[in-house]
Amino acid sequence: MAELAALEDPKARAVNEKHGDDHGVNLGKLRVLAKRLKTQQDLARELWASGDTAARLLATLICRPKAFERQELDVMVRAAGTPKVHDWLVNYVVKKNPxxxxxxxxxxxxxxxxxxxxxxxxxxxxxxxxxxxxxxxxxxxxxxxxxxxxxxxxxxxxxxxxxxxxxxxxxxxxxxxxxxxxxxxxxxxxxxxxxxxxxxxxxxxxxxxxxxxxxxx
Structure with a gap:
């Protein structure tokens, strides 16, 4: 969470807020962080549970999509909140789930x-x-x-x-x-x-x- 906070960019936040999102993390830098962390399902669940938008975006990149139960994904989609989190959850996680x-x-x-x-x-x-x-x-x-x-x-x-x-x-x-x-x-x-x-x-x-x-x- 501290690393995500350090990636905060006011200009990125201003642009994102115009599209209904509430995070200020450059998505390229977020992907670099995800690449370093690799797949960590438990951490992904913790990040999602935090409710923080940047943390949830990171969670969709480091999770194991096939590990989620049907009901779990249904709850997550309903709680996704911002358009970007919803979009990444559907495209990076749900589409790959059985x-x-x-x-x-x-x-x-x-x-x-x-x-x-x-x-x-x-x-x-x-x-x-x-x-x-x-x-x-x-x-x-x-x-x-x-x-x-x-x-x-x-x-x-x-x-x-x-x-x-x-x-x-x-x-x-x-x-x-x-x-x-x-x-x-x-x-x-x-x-x-x-x-x-x-x-x-x-x-x-x-x-x-x-x-x-x-x-x-």
């Missing part, structure tokens, strides 16, 4: 929009890497009906899934683009130069243009 599919299905139907966003993030992962058994048309139905008025983090997650379906599955591409164009979600989102807009029709077109190799650079 209960990921069970949690995906449970979270998709959860009334808490932040928990539901985790379910959509796991669904997007399956759309890209293991689409067998997914009802892609049904997912598009849900996105079409609910994305426009969804809470911000849930809306982002659903939009990512919409784009991924359009990118990875040519047979659904025209419908995914049409949904994006009609709902206009994130159409006017400010996008820096050399970055791809999160507006689904533009995102899909750019990733398809790059082809399979360019998408994963």
């Amino acid at each position: 209960h990921a599919e069970d949690l995906r299905l449970a979270w998709l139907a959860d009334p808490d929009p932040v928990v539901a966003s985790a379910g959509w993030a796991l669904t997007t992962e399956r759309v890209a890497k293991k689409p067998e058994g997914l009802d892609l048309s049904g997912l598009l139905d849900v996105i079409e009906a609910r994305m426009k008025n969804a809470q911000e983090r849930l809306q982002w997650a659903m939009n990512h899934c919409l784009a991924q379906i359009g990118i990875e599955h040519p047979e659904y591409r025209a419908r995914a683009v049409d949904i994006g164009e009609r709902l206009e979600v994130l159409k006017d989102y400010p996008t820096p130069p050399n970055c791809t807009s999160p507006f689904a029709p533009i995102w899909i077109a750019e990733m398809v243009r790059r082809g399979p190799e360019g998408r994963h650079r």
Whole structure:
């Protein structure tokens, strides 16, 4: 904890707070610390229990993802708090856990929009890497009906899934683009130069243009 406190950078905190996060640790330096600590599941649990955002981010980097029980991960996602902790927990821990599919299905139907966003993030992962058994048309139905008025983090997650379906599955591409164009979600989102807009029709077109190799650079 003392090392994490020493890494505090007021400028980094100011930037992070604009995105709803409450830590001032440079994430590059945090990864260097994690690399030195290596995997330590007990320490990871202690860091998470501290409730400190930087400590929780570090915990997601040094834990053993497969060691968590289903209920434990459910509690952690509900208590994650800040967007960055939630994002790292889902991407670095839950996705690698044997209960990921069970949690995906449970979270998709959860009334808490932040928990539901985790379910959509796991669904997007399956759309890209293991689409067998997914009802892609049904997912598009849900996105079409609910994305426009969804809470911000849930809306982002659903939009990512919409784009991924359009990118990875040519047979659904025209419908995914049409949904994006009609709902206009994130159409006017400010996008820096050399970055791809999160507006689904533009995102899909750019990733398809790059082809399979360019998408994963």
